[in-house]
Amino acid sequence: MRNKIVFFSAIFLLFTGISFAQNATDALRYSSVNYFGSARFTAMGGAFGAVGADFSTLSINPAGLGLYKTSEVVFSPFVYNTQTKSSFFGTHASDDKYNFSFTNMGGVLTAEYPNRLDQPGWRNVQFGFGYNRLLDFNNRVLIEGFNDQNSLLTGYVEYANKYGIERNSPEELAEKANLIFYDDATQRFYCDMPNGGVLQRKAISTEGSMNEIVLSAAANYSDKLYLGVTFGFPTFRYYEESVYSEADVENRNEYFRSLTLRQQLETTGTGFNLKAGIIARPVDWLRVGVAYHSPTFFTNMHDTWSSQLDSYFDKEIEDKSVTSRLGEYDYELTAPSKVIGSAAVLIGKMGLISADYQFVDYRNAKLRPTADFLDVNNSIENSFSTQNIIRVGTEWRFGPFSTRAGYSLYESPFANNINDAERKTWSLGVGYRENNFYLDFAYAHATSSEKYFMYDPMNGTSQPAPTLNYTGNMAVMTLGFKF
Numbered sequence: 001m002r003n004k005i006v007f008f009s010a011i012f013l014l015f016t017g018i019s020f021a022q023n024a025t026d027a028l029r030y031s032s033v034n035y036f037g038s039a040r041f042t043a044m045g046g047a048f049g050a051v052g053a054d055f056s057t058l059s060i061n062p063a064g065l066g067l068y069k070t071s072e073v074v075f076s077p078f079v080y081n082t083q084t085k086s087s088f089f090g091t092h093a094s095d096d097k098y099n100f101s102f103t104n105m106g107g108v109l110t111a112e113y114p115n116r117l118d119q120p121g122w123r124n125v126q127f128g129f130g131y132n133r134l135l136d137f138n139n140r141v142l143i144e145g146f147n148d149q150n151s152l153l154t155g156y157v158e159y160a161n162k163y164g165i166e167r168n169s170p171e172e173l174a175e176k177a178n179l180i181f182y183d184d185a186t187q188r189f190y191c192d193m194p195n196g197g198v199l200q201r202k203a204i205s206t207e208g209s210m211n212e213i214v215l216s217a218a219a220n221y222s223d224k225l226y227l228g229v230t231f232g233f234p235t236f237r238y239y240e241e242s243v244y245s246e247a248d249v250e251n252r253n254e255y256f257r258s259l260t261l262r263q264q265l266e267t268t269g270t271g272f273n274l275k276a277g278i279i280a281r282p283v284d285w286l287r288v289g290v291a292y293h294s295p296t297f298f299t300n301m302h303d304t305w306s307s308q309l310d311s312y313f314d315k316e317i318e319d320k321s322v323t324s325r326l327g328e329y330d331y332e333l334t335a336p337s338k339v340i341g342s343a344a345v346l347i348g349k350m351g352l353i354s355a356d357y358q359f360v361d362y363r364n365a366k367l368r369p370t371a372d373f374l375d376v377n378n379s380i381e382n383s384f385s386t387q388n389i390i391r392v393g394t395e396w397r398f399g400p401f402s403t404r405a406g407y408s409l410y411e412s413p414f415a416n417n418i419n420d421a422e423r424k425t426w427s428l429g430v431g432y433r434e435n436n437f438y439l440d441f442a443y444a445h446a447t448s449s450e451k452y453f454m455y456d457p458m459n460g461t462s463q464p465a466p467t468l469n470y471t472g473n474m475a476v477m478t479l480g481f482k483f
Contacts, residue, residue, distance in 0.1 A: 039440035043429020044393025045406020049342025061277035062228030065218035088145030088466035106130015153191035192256035210236035
């Protein structure tokens with residue numbers, strides 16, 4: 001299997017080109033979880049590992065379920081806008097996309113132990129069920145610039161001269177489209193514009209999401225110790241479509257005029273994991289928590305992909321449109337485990353300040369069967385690193401009203417400064433609570449930047465990488481009913 005190493009965009013999706021084989025990109029795309037949640041959770045930056053009593057905690061620290069005193073149902077619709085600005089050879093371009101869905105939806109059932117006395121003992125048990133959103137893949141990217149250094153075909157030629165032309169490979173499509181050609185005299189492949197001089201454009205549209213179905217249980221011991229466990233069943237669909245083009249706008253070549261490469265990729269999968277957590281309250285004003293997330297085992301990953309390459313020429317060379325056969329592949333992915341430590345300081349009934357620290361090692365991600373993915377798994381170990389994630393939040397109450405704010409920092413998952421992809425999020429929110437219902441609103445603003453490779457750098461072709469600057473804006477509303 002051809003191992004294509006491309007790089008990862010760490011803001012809710014991967015800004016990489018479609019390849020014809022499963023690779024390290026897939027492992028990172030589906031392992032790097034960005035927790036969505038209720039409006040309260042969002043407004044406080046997701047720092048809920050020790051706060052609890054919010055449905056979002058079922059996917060963070062299930063011990064938080066143990067802080068519920070009443071039963072409730074909850075749902076959280078959201079509107080999400082992503083915008084990406086690119087800079088490539090001095091040319092700036094941008095595109096954006098809107099999405100409407102739900103960050104979570106579910107219910108909690110709470111029961112008291114009978115004949116409870118005011119002495120140490122188990123006070124409550126809770127059960128939760130529903131789903132939380134983990135990733136949102138919806139986005140659009142537009143890149144444009146005049147490349148005077150090389151072409152997409154430069155890499156095709158280099159690969160073909162080193163390894164020959166594989167069946168149904170990009171090089172085979174290019175040869176059938178008359179874009180690369182073989183010279184019998186030199187016994188080498190060539191293309192018309194190996195040194196560039198072409199206007200390059202690429203438009204990428206992605207859609208889909210990863211949602212986790214959660215089944216949770218928790219218990220409360222003397223309002224001092226809370227234990228919880230969640231069985232998680234993430235399911236996702238990722239769809240990417242890209243249109244890449246090159247054009248000889250300065251008429252430097254007497255034959256070549258332009259090419260257009262259209263590619264589609266769809267990946268679906270389901271998995272399972274186990275989360276266990278504990279929250280302790282050593283004194284009334286302090287809660288501390290720790291949670292462990294087992295590796296997530298995606299046992300039925302399925303990819304389908306296709307490509308169409310169109311070529312256009314000025315003279316006697318025939319224009320061509322070549323389509324690859326539909327590619328399909330089934331495989332497995334093990335996403336790495338996570339550890340989360342949390343603390344929350346309660347300031348009477350006025351407010352609270354909370355913080356979470358999360359650690360994950362992306363080098364532990366694995367594609368299977370191992371024999372097929374040996375090179376890819378080696379690439380994962382060499383390209384990725386550990387990631388430290390910090391989330392902080394605060395909430396202040398004024399009667400039935402609350403104000404909230406939060407911040408989160410996701411370090412880059414890459415090793416050796418291969419790419420950036422650090423993500424920062426700022427958030428604000430308000431809420432209103434009565435005995436039987438509550439209504440919360442939140443706004444979150446996320447930023448990130450990265451280098452993006454227009455085409456596969458594996459052949460050693462030197463290529464300048466466009467800079468992508470990402471902005472995400474999300475508005476969430478949560479409505480909950482207690483009973």
